[in-house]
Amino acid sequence: MDTTNPNWFLKARLKTRQLLLLIALDDFRNIHRAAEELHMTQPAASKQVKDLEEMLGVKLFERLPRGMEPTLYGETMIRHARMALTSLALAHDDIATLKAGLSGQVEVGVIMTPAMSLLPRAIARVKQEAPLLRIGVQLETSNVLLDKLQRGTLDFMIGRIVDGGSAAAGLIYEELTEEPACAVVRPGHPLLDHPAPTLADIAGRPWILPPHGSILRYRFDMMFRRAGLAPPANVVDTTAMLVITALLQQTDSLHVMPRQVAQYYESLNVMRILPIDLPCTMDAFGIVRQQDHLLSPGAELLLHAVRASAQEIY
Structure with a gap:
């Protein structure tokens, strides 16, 4: 049998029972117990294994005095048998889910x-x-x-x-x-009246920032260093939005966040996007x-x- 053909198992008429037998032999390592598990006679089970070995042209099991051990070929076939039967079981579950109106x-x-x-x-x-x-x-x-x-x-x-x-x-x-970042402040913040704030204008301000170790914090700090400025030192580290929004309302702090998130909170009148293009983006x-x-x-x-x-x- 030419097993290089991707559909070799169709021509060989590979049976689900043979796959189940392979798994039972792997579980029990004994032809008698495997045959009993599948309600087969031992001669019938032996013949199915032999037929499969002849079909593949390899030895799947070593016959030992006290049982059977899968060869390297056998272990490979057993692994794929388990995958094939698992996939069929999932197919059954998927059909049942579809019949039930996608209730999974x-x-x-x-x-x-x-x-x-x-x-x-x-x-x-x-x-x-x-x-x-x-x-x-x-x-x-x-x-x-x-x-x-x-x-x-x-x-x-x-x-x-x-x-x-x-x-x-x-x-x-x-x-x-992509995910560009922006600076946000509370509504009515003094910087909103600034015609065109720069990095120098915001470097010394109080900030609420993601903690050290995060990608956004690293790129935020590097943004100032590339401009020849020290990153903000007056900082509260947090990613908790309840804390961030409360601090923005109660202080003149700034916060850096993804622009799309900021636009959502701006639409709720919780914060305002500062009119400055930050050279700082997330991946x-x-x-x-x-x-x-x-x-x-x-x-x-x-x-x-x-x-x-x-x-x-x-």
């Missing part, structure tokens, strides 16, 4: 900027088509979300792959848009998912809605 569960992770408009728009679109679909949203930094994604607790995320190399292994990234963000993770119909629906909403917004 989707878990998506998101960073702040796409959480303001992109994801809500996508969820609203999905809920029109599948009102029973349960959607869980986790708002975290990209590093936290990447860890959750790789541990399998998220279907996909909208954020950044912060580090390359091992952090990006096995991931698919679809870039959506682009996008959709991140696991390469080998098969999405459920509900997760696929939300993913398509995110893409469509991104085209409208960005």
Whole structure:
């Protein structure tokens, strides 16, 4: 049998029962117990293994006095048998979900900027088509979300792959848009009357900033250093929006944040964007998912809605 042909298993008429037998032999390492588990006779089980070995042209098991041990070829075939049967089980679950009107569960992770408009728009679109679909949203930094994604607790995320190399292994990234930053202040702040504030005008002011170690804080500090200025020293470090908005209301502090987030809060009359173009941007963000993770119909629906909403917004 030519196993280099991608459809060799069709010509060989590979049976699901043979895949189940491989898994049972791996679990029990004994032909008698494996046959009993599948309600087969031992001769029938032996023949199926022999037929499979002849079909592949390799030895799948070593016959030992007290049982059977998979060879390297056997271990490979067993691993793929488990994957194939798992995929079939997921297919059954997906069909049941579709029949039930997409009533499954989707878990998506998101960073702040796409959480303001992109994801809500996508969820609203999905809920029109599948009102029973349960959607869980986790708002975290990209590093936290990447860890959750790789541990399998998220279907996909909208954020950044912060580090390359091992952090990006096995991931698919679809870039959506860049993320410019801006400075914000409370309504009525004295700087809003300034015709054209410069970096020198804002360097010595009190600031509310993301903590050291964050990408935005590093780029914010470097922005001043490149201009020959010392970064602000009068600083409160926090990312908690309740604290940030309260401090902005009660003090003359400034805060740096993604422009799209700032526009949302400006529309609520909570803060104002300072009329200065900051040479400070975050990396682009996008959709991140696991390469080998098969999405459920509900997760696929939300993913398509995110893409469509991104085209409208960005």
